[in-house]
Amino acid sequence: MIDEFKRFGMTDSQRKFTGILQIAGSAGLIAGLKMPGVGLLAAAGFTAMMLVAFIVRIKIKDNILQALPSIIFMLINGWLTVGFFKLW
Incomplete structure (x- = not known):
């Protein structure tokens, strides 16, 4: 992860x-x-974090396959956000 963040x-x-x-x-x-x-x-918070991660991936010109995990995790956490909102 150190190398990735660099x-x-x-x-x-x-x-x-x-x-x-x-x-x-x-x-x-x-x-x-x-x-x-x-x-x-x-x-x-995780949804926002994954949105930022996706933007960073686009900024450094990663391909869509490399950016796909951030998109998937953003969608999963968005779904969780809606679910927790309904419970709250």
């Missing part, structure tokens, strides 16, 4: 911050099973 033109601080956000988001999704509002925020 390829994306991102700093070590940005890489570490992304990792912290991913851990917090994962905990938020799990907590969302009992507290839908927390799950809603976590899923919405």
